[in-house]
Amino acid sequence: MTRSIAFRADGDAGSRNQRLLVQLRWIAIGGQLTAILAVNFGLGITLPLTPMLATLGVLLGLNLFALFRRGRSTTNLQMFGVLLVDVGALTVQLYLSGGATNPFVTLYLLQVVIGAVLLSAWSSWALVAMTSVAFAALAVVHRPLPLPAALASALSPGFMAANWFNFTLTSILLVAFVTRMARNVRDRDAHLAAIRQRAAEEDHIVRMGLLASGAAHELGTPLASLSVALGDWRQEPAIAGSRRLAAEVDEMRDEIARCKKILGGVLFAAGEVTGEAPVRTSLHRFLEGVVEDWRGKGPVPLRFESHLGPDRPIVADRALAQALTNLFDNAAEAGAGSITLAAVMDGPILVLAVRDDGRGFREDMLGTVGQPYRSSKEAGGLGLFLATNVLRTLGGTLEAQNRAGGGAEVVLALPIASLALEETE
Template sequence: MTRSLAFPSRADAGSRNQRLLAQLRWIAVGGQLAAILTVHYGFGVRLPLVPMLGTLAVLVALNLIALLRGWGRASNLQVFAALLVDVAALTVQLYLAGGSTNPFVTLYLLQVVIGAVLLSAWSSWTLVAITSAAFAGLAVAHRPLPLPAVLVSDLSPAFVVANWFNFTLAAILLVAFVTRMARNLRDRDAHLAAIRQRAAEEDHIVRMGLLASGAAHELGTPLASLSVALGDWRQEPAIAASPRLAAEIDEMREEIARCKKILGGVLFAAGEVTGEAPVRTSLHRFLEGVVADWGRAAPIPLTLQNRLDPDRPIVADRALAQALTNLFDNAVEAGAQAITLVAVMDGPILILAVRDDGRGFREDLLATVGQPYRTSKQSGGLGLFLATNVLRTLGGTLAAQNRAAGGAEVVLSLPIASLALEESE
């Protein structure tokens, strides 16, 4: 039994970030309260307790409101607003306790770092500008601290300016590098998500392969027995003397051969895309053969525009031919009245474009073309998925788009080296 892995959603991450911000606010409230009481009563420095404790009460009230409302997903603007409230509260406290001469002025950097991690780029840089302006403003306007003589120190204007410059520079560097690291982490997460998606698709192919291999094994034996029995019957004098019976035997043998061919297609659909009946041929003959085979029973015309010059010797197995056949079948299901296969070379890359005049792809499915079961009445599902798997195995890619003149175009790009033989001398 397989066990599915659960990955946290963006909403869960946003909720956890809200909780962390609330916890930081509780810590800030506790730390500021301890500092205010220690300075006021322990060092005998008279502080305006009413406005300072009132500011802490506002932060406590905001946290309680957030707790009652629950921790839902917060938008960038909501987080930005919450950080601005914290910056404003810290600014008020610093204004009442010495301004930029207060050593706790560097706590602005905490808000800057949190913003760099959680906010978008414009919000992070705006927070840097606001905290830098607040730092500069506190150097000009603040309530002086009535310190005892033993604690008084005289900071020169040059020192205050240098301190402000140091803070601003640190804030800019923090945002510049933290946002870059956060972007790298997001890119890594996106890459891991793509790898997980590919692993899931390949696991899907493996399971299909196991099912198809079992079915082929079970059906292959009776079909082989029937083929041998019919061959023996064909040699019987009574049947050989009757043209009608001989024709029926031949027809049954053809149907058995057709069943075997269908089983081969089932194995291909299960993901066995290489090493099946490789044939030494040329690129021209291979494409002409694919078009001719499909065209014998095709309900609509199929045209080959061969722009390959010169011809190249290749080893072609059934996988690539079946991938093209799937695309032709998809075009018919999409209501096409004509199909064109265009073959060109772009340097070392072979380009095979399948164009039709059908209904095309639904716009919401174009971004997920090639994923299993992403289908509608207007586009292929597993056919495109299996064709994508064939191209991936050969080192190529598949892309799809709707044509401006109507219909769809599916482009297969693969290195010719994955098919070509050594050039003959």
Template sequence: MTTERVIEAPPVDETRRRNVRLLSVLRWLAVGGQLATILTVHFVIGVQLPLVPMLGALAALVALNLAVLAWDRIGEDQLFAMLLVDVTCLTIQLYLSGGVGNPFVTLYLLQVVLAAVLLPPWSSWAMVAITSALFAWLGWAAPPFALPAGWGSTLSVPYVVVSWFNYTLAAMLLVQFVTQIVRNLSERDARLAALRQRAAEEEHIVRMGLLASGAAHELGTPLASIAVMLGDWRGEPAIARDPALLADLDDMRAEVMRCKNILSGILLASGEVRGNAPARTTVRTFLSRIVADWRGNGAAQAQYDHLMSGDPRIVADRALAQTITNLLDNAAEAGATAIRLCAAIDGDRLVLAVHDDGAGFAADILDGIGKPYLSTKDRRGAGLGLFLATNVLRTLGGTVMARNRADGGSEVTLVLPLASLAIGEDGG
């Protein structure tokens, strides 16, 4: 058997920290690119630029990157504020170098895409509104920018308006599709994480099944020997004359038979039929027998309530029977004195509910239904009842739900397709 290593996704804070580092690298590239462009235009091409305010905007970006290094925790609000600083510095550079006539005005789209990828949808749409408003403001308020002959051009008002409309439309489409893609990727990652978790749980069940099957085989022989010895003792004169000893002997034989039935159920659930073939029965007979055979801790009493008008014929599933027995045991161990097993039909589904008046479930157990070894009991092996119930019901195509009742106690509900147990019309 090969063991699959489950790789957990990094925490949200760690993922955001990585994104901030990548954003810092991008900001360093922007600072370097803008600095090279400003110096080239001013000193090589000979276009006079207002160096002090433009270099001041670059210094603000450098200061922001250095400040990020000292931040221990960066949330979504801080990340949005960082993008606003980037947009502000870009707006200053554009205002001082031609406004919407500057080809680098399309860099606003980069900020929109970053917001769509890194932040929630409201931040992305806010960034669209902000950059669109700044684009319109630059087209109206940016001062004329003198360029050498052959370098400059005059943009008409209709061209500027259409450019603004084109930018706004492109930004809105980018946000719409990028946020949807990010949402799809997040949902895919969540499904993959759930599949990995399920594979790990099923592997755990397989290991438990192998151990249980081996233990059942090993325990079968000594139990058979004990049953033979108890039968021999019953014929002893000293025991035959003592009614109390005979009663104790009968109780011991009943307990041995119960252990043998449990072992047979384990072997049957693991795919190894031992003894008689699976019995054909009805829902009422199957469930009432489980309750009748169950023995609590003395104070706990269990009863079966048949809430169905009919009594469907089924095959007695030993794994399901053991699951219900485990739930009854859990209720008794939680201090319950009155336990009810109720059966009802909802469409084509069989609904089984175990009610009790015990202590109920702790909040962490309700949050982790289906996880192994999650229990308030400190004995070894505790916490497997709901875990086994979840996996047995999953095999049958059903689900398990648990809750605390308003009037005290707890309720565990098993919902499974009746077809997974029912006998067909041909009797098969």
């Protein structure tokens, strides 16, 4: 674990791949130098040592330059350029030592595989084309090796053509399958990252639910005491005989009742039994109730546009009602002068759109809507985060966008089956 953390800290994937290429190039330099010296001095085959060693010097300089840039980000184009230098160096070495008749010509496949793993699709196929052309050219243009009679052999043009075709076909198949497998691995990693992100968000929700339910339990007792005390005050002659004082006490009792209702909703959303049976209602009545509740305390006008068609029975979902209330609150706090809730049925999917004429979302927020502590409000605003997770538990989705005429639109889509009332005989 410690090694992987340190590995990530050194830079991005491009720089790590660059370091792997440097290590592979060191091996290639050492292998080529050993082969050149062994063939020239061990087998007695005269090679053009000066240009071949100069080519190795180019690879050595490329490696030193790569070490100098260590830790910097490497783009696909830069990686492609580096592999082209490697292919060019190998081509020069093969040209000076027999061309396509040299058995080391298959080292082109190593460059093709590396390109298929590290490069984007167009770069990988470009590398296949260049190595195939280089192979064909080396079959025609090269410096013949002055082999001893015991080692000399003649390869027919037909054999060389078949060898080239074999190389090209192998390169195409390698790139086709390796790139597909690499894409599958990337998709899997992205899926695992999304699962980990969702698990982290759900853990965050669980923690908030525990805090909220704990606070709801703690606040229940003092609110009940205040309700009893206000009931006693209401019976006092001094208060009962004063219309103003009696009205103020009644208003306080109403507000305490409202607080208790909110706390009951918090406990219900947290999954705790409150002793209340599920509320049977209809879809239209449920949405109208959410709108009316917010209108009673909301600072801006809220309009309800229903295109639901025939009404249908459902079980009132307090979590969904709270999610809609949070979206109304967010719109009001974003400077909206008016808010609209539009409801429509799209087959089995219930679509709810909350539109406003406020400031809208920042462009950098639109890609992260629904993540915790991502809001246009300074306080962090968990409204969209909570709404996203409510929709997720109901099997739905939430999307947000800015409207062309100004303001924002948040669209909630969920299967109506998640709210449907199951009839029993």
